[in-house]
Amino acid sequence: MNSTTASAAGLRRIDLNSDLGEGFGRWSLGDDAAMLSIVSSANVACGFHAGDPAAILDTVRAARDNGVAIGAHVAYRDLAGFGRRNMDVDSRDLIADVVYQIGALKGLAAAAGATVSYVKPHGALYNTIAHDERQATDVVKAIREVDPSLVLMGLAGSTVLRIGEEAGLRCVAEAFADRAYTPEGVLVSRREAGSVLHDAEQVAERMLQLVTEGTVTAIDGSVARVQADSICVHGDTEGSVAMARRVREVLTEAGIEIRSFIEGHNSGTANGGNK
Template sequence: MTGASIDLNADLGEGFGRWRLTDDEQLLSVVTSANVACGFHAGDAVTMRRVCALAAERGVRIGAQVSYRDLAGFGRRAMDVPPDELAAEVAYQIGALEVFARAAGSRVSYVKPHGALYNRVVHDEGQAGAVVEGVVLAGGGLPVLGLPGSRLHACARDAGLPVVPEAFADRAYTAEGTLVPRGREGAVVHDPEAVVERSLSLALRGTVTARSGEAVSVRARSLCLHGDTPGSVELARRVRARLEAEGVRVEAFA
């Protein structure tokens, strides 16, 4: 055994009405934490209820994936939202998901921003502070999942909230340890074997190869497996199987 452990999270509940993007049922057999869309970039009441019930049944931790209000753009468009409004909307999303989590016999255990908001709070103090204010407003002192070294994590620590550093095996990194924006060529790693090897490197060594070719330190407690890419379920299974074969414990973060 290596003594290493990692949480596997995935974005789930990313559907609306009759449209479904993620294979929630299959991914919930692989991951240990579920980032559930709360209705602002995807998700609706029926979807949230269904995913929470499935997650609770399988012992998967439920997290609120909060976003800018952007259904049309899937939460990936840059927006300028006043901090007080953003804080209220973050709290609103957490509260909505909490209803369904508790109805399923579970609870919301953490918060993770989505898409454009996730990238914005890496550097933007004002937006990061607003997200943290929203988490505090929702109550419970929930852990905040995000990029290591982000303003989001700095603000969360200042507010007394636990932070959980996260890494992405299928996203390209800059030499500074930030994600290459999705609009740029090569931002997403599509080769399954490369994703598996990067997962192993992140879990065992806390490093990932940047686009520049150099090894970058990314010390993460949770690894995101995107559920909105073709073949995502099989890839997630391959990642988990390889991690466990190398002696890495796959378990929810403490």
Template sequence: MISIDLNADLGEGFGRWRLTDDDELLSVVTSANVACGFHAGDAATMRRVCERAAELGVRIGAQVSYRDLAGFGRRAMDVPSGELTAEVAYQIGALDVFARAAGARVAYVKPHGALYNRVVHDEEQAAAVVAGVLLADASLPVLGLPGSRLLDLAAASGLPAVTEAFADRAYTEEGRLVPRGEDGAVVTDPEAVVERSVGIARDGSVVARGGARIAVGARSLCLHGDTPGAVELARRVRARLTGAGVRVEAFV
């Protein structure tokens, strides 16, 4: 049977402000990309999400980012390699404290926002992220786009490299994500997101901007937690996947 992991970005509030419906999304997804305080999230939020994820058996992932609370981690930044390596390790370690206190552990690492897109093609920044993961825990899988420099360097360093696709983001014909600043970068039609999810899981492909069908083989499928109606959309995606004969389960 075909299987795929469902992941979502969670814990993306700060203080009294909450962005994602963490409890409801955790009842649907199999992996949680938890903000580690650099683009969003704080200690109390990290602890709460880890406790709930552990209770439900959802895998906990460290969503590491550039230090950019004001820009939600989506602004381009130039961070020296050594500094980025230390900051990646720092974020993983911070989240792992709360994961272990809840009886679980950080099970994988996924970059967020501008960092995620940068390490698709930037050798130096990708190497810095890989070095940060190795510094924190040399057994941690790394989640990223197929064909990215991040996954290539992770695999070369002995880290499990896990491919990921996005049901609610538009793709270029080169298999990259359309930048958020461009029209149509985010797929907003719920039915289209559901259909794309099934296509990604069953066929390993998606229709890119421009109409061409491209390969996006992935072991994990991301649904953004900050999308309006994210919980209901996640439920629809999971139900349709199951109905299409796809087993939804964590990749680790």
């Protein structure tokens, strides 16, 4: 197995990631500058669900300057729906779309003297390939065709991570700080009340529980087992900066090191950073 996922209990380091570069033209979303001073990995939009070339390049440069690892946040071609609408894309198009997005970010990163180290699918694509064999296989194939050294980030226990591991990709499982979980350890649908969390203190304590015990408190109050090497705080969640900052503070106070999962290259810079 090539997954870096290990038992969360006793884990003394964790990656903290956020979805960034999601503005478009005159429309801005989130505070990328603030988030980049907190997180260790940045999932950068590639233009299909959000992000225009100039904004993406700015984000890549800022990630480089902050020593933050850079990942391609690939999505369905769905600007109007922010990549959160389910789509039955045929394999030929889906493979090409993922290849295109990774290539675009790699080009912008090269112009900034930075490196793209991993791929994290976004929104509806992320959720679909957690269980859909065909689309999961397409995404893995696209990554391998571009650069088989890229790390694949996805939901713990998902179909895409299994297929990625079988194909020889290094895979990283993530948990979500600002999302509610079912008793089975699956994300509660955004269509349901209480699916997105906003209390920074509550979120931080949940993530400390995740890292130290390998569990989270589910939406019904039960305990769900969740394993992860990375924690995501969505950049478009209300209060996301305060939430991410509090998660980092609580984990650091508990002796947990915040560090990217990109070993030997834990920054967005070509020669490594110091975050």
